[in-house]
Amino acid sequence: MEGVNVAELVERLGSEEDAVRKMAVFKLQTNIGDPSFAEVFISEGGLTKLRYLTLHASGNTLAYSLTSLSRLLDVDKGWESINQDLIERVVELVVQHPLVNILRGAMSILVAVVSHPHTSASKTSQPDSFGFAALKPAIGIYPQFLEMLVTRLSSADHALCANALQLINSLMREAITNDSEAEWPKFIKRLQDLGIVKAVYALMQSTALQDLAQSILEFQGLEKVLLRKWRNVPLDLHKSDHRRALKCLHIASKPDSAIEQFDNGDDSSNSKHRPDKWRRLGFESETPKWEFEETGYLGMMDLTHYVRNHGDSYQKVLLEQSTRPWEERCPIARASLAVTALLYEHFEVEKSDPNDSKDYLALDSRSGFDKIFKPLILQWPRLHVAGLQAFVRLWKATGAKREDFSKIVELTRVLIDVVVGPAPRTKDLKEVEDEMEEYQLPDLRRTQMEYLELTYEDTWGHHLRQVKDELNHEAVQFVKEQRIRCLLQGAWFPNGLGYKAEAGPVTKQDLKRSVPSSYRFVRLSHNRRYLHYADFESQSSEEPELDALNDKIDLSIVSSVVSNVSTTSPSSSTSTLTPNPSQPSSTTKITIHGYQYPSSVPSSPVHTRTNSGGKVMTSHSSHSRKEITLLTLYPQSHSLASEWLDGLLMLLNQQPITKETSKLIQLVSNYSLKIRLLNVRFDDPSFLGEEPEIPSREGLDEDYYYDVFGGA
Incomplete structure (x- = not known):
């Protein structure tokens, strides 16, 4: 409002020169949206002059006047100027005037009138001054009003489309809310016969949504209100x-x-x-x-x-x-x-x-x-x-x-x-x-089963998660025992690599022809406290007995287990472990580290860690003494590497780290879950969320038994 002399502006609105009035109302439309300015404007007598221009002006002066009055109503001012003469004039403009800038302002005024709340403070001395009822006399004079509104929805001017749809929404909302039970269906049917649904459907599928979004969404919401209202009308054969x-x-x-x-x-x-x-x-x-x-x-x-x-x-x-x-x-x-x-x-x-x-x-x-x-x-x-x-x-x-x-x-x-x-x-x-x-029916059945699984997950989610956690723990214990049993059974490992006795330097072909120089057999003791092993010149078909294995490692002094195997699965489904790419050889290697004397072992637990070369390790935390290599194993298959690496880790109460063991745990857990679910009948009352029926004791004496399948 700074720099605007309201009294002078009001005086110019009443000027006999059209150019002066046009300039004054042009400036007015940019300031009237300020409530404080609107109050001063009305106190200076500007409302009467603005109303006169709305009723009698033409061209841009009329367009600016309509916009100013619309913005004044938006700040809830100037309602005393609204009467049937002005409403009839605005309806006439909507029906007969071709200029877009005039139509926009006229529709905005009608939206404000239709949407104005019915409160005692806002009512004037005239009845039916607001709401849909205020427009009915004017619509009676111009019956093509609704048809013209629907026609405006196909206008190339998006703002005009939005104003027209906003006015239609206001009329629909007012009719649904305040019209009698016999009147509102007639009004809605008339709009539908004029093609309102087809017009809005085309707008909703078009690309011109930015300016129309709110009006379209409001119409969509009103469509749901109509559906709900029709649904709530009971079938009455007396009608x-x-x-x-x-x-x-x-x-x-x-x-x-x-x-x-x-x-x-x-x-x-x-x-x-x-x-x-x-x-x-x-x-x-x-x-x-x-x-x-x-x-x-x-x-x-x-x-x-x-x-x-x-x-x-x-x-x-x-x-x-x-x-x-x-x-x-x-x-x-x-x-x-x-x-x-x-x-x-x-x-x-x-x-x-x-x-x-x-x-x-x-x-x-x-x-x-x-x-x-x-x-x-x-x-x-x-x-x-x-x-x-x-x-x-x-x-x-x-x-x-x-x-x-x-x-x-x-x-x-x-x-x-x-x-x-x-x-x-x-x-x-x-x-x-x-x-x-x-x-197709088969595709529909398949989709239905997928939906049912999601439904059961939503319904039983908490209980299923509990069951899955329990079964996963059981599966881990089961696989741990299986891996440790592999250690109890023992296995052969190549002890080192030599080359065939041929003259000349060692070549890549020699590396491919490399053979183990000896074999080492390793087995866990029955009490699971010692790892026994011994070296042999060749691998025999019979596994050596525990007494034949002269060397042993006390597992209480083991500080870490280091491996160069990867813990993720490669693309091939036949492999679970792959050597670390940084290693020059493709040989899988597992190294067991420890301290020389049992007394030097700290009481802190063993933890898993990864060294700088990407090797997976487990070790005691916070120990300053230097570790020594206790045993090195070269498993020649991925399955054997998984069994012994995870077996040693689980023996030390650590989590398994290889993909193969994880898949085995998941497999056991899933099968256990399916077996349990197979025991659940879908017609069981507890499955359906119903309370099971309690068998009656009527007619029973002391000599009776209870059949768990058939009742008493």
């Missing part, structure tokens, strides 16, 4: 439109046609007293009203839409099913209501709120728009038809019976989640319909 809808289902089935005659087994065309009038259409009883309790009038709307727009398919299904036994017939009406409930749950209609769009203002990226926009919900009727036809197809493909109804419902749920759920924002509806029609 004429509800009775007509139910009667439509019966008439569209052509009860006097061959379907009825085939069902009766005669040529009678009188179906008034048929005992299965409604059950033939797929209801469970001859009183279908109660079957709409879950879906309300929304379920009736979906079913009647299918019957009216796909009458041939409806009659064909009824005719096909009439040739089958009663238990094998697909209940088309129940299936329709089930699909309505599935879509309602899939789109989380119950959780929606038109104000949710405010939470998404920060999501301005294209990826964010793809996550929050759900254009398929605007195509609810066609999506319901696709789901219902898929239900019928799955019923036929599985050879289902009435008792399998819930299973086909679950398959349809998975189909909707797989096809509709991940569908991108720009995906064509026809593609979605084709996918739902062509999705």
Whole structure:
């Protein structure tokens, strides 16, 4: 407000020269959004002059006046200037004026009027001054108003599109909230007949989202509010439109046609007293009203839409099913209501709120728009038809019976989640319909099993993790015992490498022809306290006895175990350990270090560490005495290296480090888990979250026994 003389500005607004008025109102629109400026402006009498310009000006002066009044209303000032004359003038501009800058301001004023809260402090002396009711007299004079609003949604000016959609949203919200039960459905139907859904669907799939995001999201939220409101309307046969809808289902089935005659087994065309009038259409009883309790009038709307727009398919299904036994017939009406409930749950209609769009203002990226926009919900009727036809197809493909109804419902749920759920924002509806029609049953079954596994993980996650931890501990102990038993059995190791007695220098070919100069046999003592070993000139077929092994190592003096093997698996599935690339030879090497005297061993535990060469080691921490090499082993296979390296580590109460041992532990743990799960029956009450039934003791005396399978 600095540098602006409000009194002078107000005086210029009343000037007889249009250029002076235009300049004054141009400056006004840039300052009127400041509440303090607005208060001074109104106290100086500027509101009356601004209202006069809004009613009588033209061109840019009118455009600036509309924008100024709109911004004044945004700061909750100037409501006393709003009356039917001004509203009629603004509605006239929306309908008849071609200039975009004038249309924007006019629509903004109408949005403020429609959205203005109904509080005693804000009401004027005139009734129906705000809300949708304030526009109804003017709309009566200009009945093409709504049509022009919907037409504006296809404008190339994105800001005008956003203003038009914002005004439509305000009208819808006001009608849903404050109109009578008989009025708001008429208004919504009129908008739908004018093509509002088609227009917004096109905007939602377009690339022009930055300026329209909030308005589109608000419309999406209002669409969910409508679905929820229709669902909450109970089917009432005392209402004429509800009775007509139910009667439509019966008439569209052509009860006097061959379907009825085939069902009766005669040529009678009188179906008034048929005992299965409604059950033939797929209801469970001859009183279908109660079957709409879950879906309300929304379920009736979906079913009647299918019957009216796909009458041939409806009659064909009824005719096909009439040739089958009663238990094998697909209940088309129940299936329709089930699909309505599935879509309602899939789109989380119950959780929606038109104000949710405010939470998404920060999501301005294209990826964010793809996550929050759900254009398929605007195509609810066609999506319901696709789901219902898929239900019928799955019923036929599985050879289902009435008792399998819930299973086909679950398959349809998975189909909707797989096809509709991940569908991108720009995906064509026809593609979605084709996918739902062509999705094969085996693929659907496989996906269903994957979903079930995820569901069980979510339901039993805490308990499964506990079981897995217990089984993993048991598997580690099992593998530890297996590895130590390998040490107890003993193994042959080459003691060193020599070369064949041939003249000449040592070459690469000689390295390939290298052979062990002797062999060393190593075995763990029965008490697991000593490692016995001895060297032999050759490897015998019989393993030496423990008495034949003259040398031994007291494991209490072992300080570290060093190896040049890798702890990760290479790309080949046949190998678990690979030599360290820094080593000149491909020979695997395990070196056992220790202290010379047992008394020098510290009491601190052994820890695993990695040396500078990438070698895996275990050693006592915090010991300053120098280690000596106690024993060196050259295992010639990956399995043997894994057994002895991890066996020695686990013998020293350390964790195994090789991939092969880890895979073995995981394998044992997984098999143990599967065995335990095989003992769980899916029909067990505890699995279903139900309390098991307590057997009755009625009629029992002292001479009885309890059968754990059959009860008392």
